[in-house]
Amino acid sequence: AQSVAQPEDQVNVAEGNPLTVKCTYSVSGNPYLFWYVQYPNRGLQFLLKYITGDNLVKGSYGFEAEFNKSQTSFHLKKPSALVSDSALYFCAVRPRASGGSYIPTFGRGTSLIVHP
């Protein structure tokens, strides 16, 4: 069965510092990988995705993520955090191959708090 792990419930970072939100996954074959952000009382918003090609993916609001096949990870990064980046971040995985379950699976979410 496929699964997504976000090992940190909360990440605290000072404004202007780099941030990393971690995600590891377990799925057969090479998956499609996604990051979403959820602001209070809002639905989830798409940030970026990995399909194929360059392991470093750039997305919205200055975020990027690095796909590491050997470590089965897809960590979300930003060089310089903003207070407005404070939100709940979800990693999601979807199997690429046909056959079997191919439903998207989400992690539990990581609360990012950026301090002024």
Next chain:
Amino acid sequence: EAGVAQSPRYKIIEKRQSVAFWCNPISGHATLYWYQQILGQGPKLLIQFQNNGVVDDSQLPKDRFSAERLKGVDSTLKIQPAKLEDSAVYLCASSLRGRNTEAFFGQGTRLTVV
């Protein structure tokens, strides 16, 4: 471009009552999802439609939950009868066809069962 619309935003019901949620996806999106998000957890897929056909409902508690997507556009999710553990946010999302496409989410319906 209009986003995914959901109603109602909030609903409080007593256990054993029934409730229905409505979703209008982004125009042109063939795929529609219903997710359940319990507090402190990530969204869990309940059912996925492709046009008006069910693609996956393996995680839908079919003894009490039902969903339909008539004419391949709007969708409704129903719970009958509700249990306390159904308290959650119900999210509707839509996307273009394909596993590598990102989903666009509505604001969700917060259901409280008392």
